[in-house]
Amino acid sequence: KNEVEQSPQNLTAQEGEFITINCSYSVGISALHWLQQHPGGGIVSLFMLSSGKKKHGRLIATINIQEKHSSLHITASHPRDSAVYICAGANFGNEKLTFGTGTRLTIIP
């Protein structure tokens, strides 16, 4: 059983919509990373969270430690936000990132 579960698998939305991607993780994970992968493969690290909330431009990431749940929000979505978004769990005791299956986001103009 994967220690990181992500939903939805695919998400299509109109430009301007508010987007939410969810990630649930198991015991033993002490930090959650949100990653963005564009066609071509390169990965960009968006956020690293162990508590609370972080914001960068139109992107917001939250984490609830008690519920072991994290969300990535995109406000005023734009076609350039189209990508695969991946959450990954990390344990401060080791470096074995455990990845969710990814959410393929498509923003239609």
Add this chain to the structure above:
Amino acid sequence: KAGVTQTPRYLIKTRGQQVTLSCSPISGHRSVSWYQQTPGQGLQFLFEYFSETQRNKGNFPGRFSGRQFSNSRSEMNVSTLELGDSALYLCASSLDRGAEYGYTFGSGTRLTVV
């Protein structure tokens, strides 16, 4: 500053051959970790090196190996290639423990085994 550089970007090899991939981390980063991404299995952790020592290892067969040099550059090697080794191989560098300091990823090497 320069990002994480992976070479080559694309590679085609024949079954049974071996391959070496290279990863140059961001200057000052001492940790390099490697990942395999396939359509079926998604992203999976291969191993992590810190100060020339393998610090963590994923669940891959011994055909997959790596090393890190004194300048923190890392190589991974896959021997006796199988068709199933076709994948995007990504490396990421970090100051120390990526779980605490965060990771910077390279653009990947796309390996095709025929």
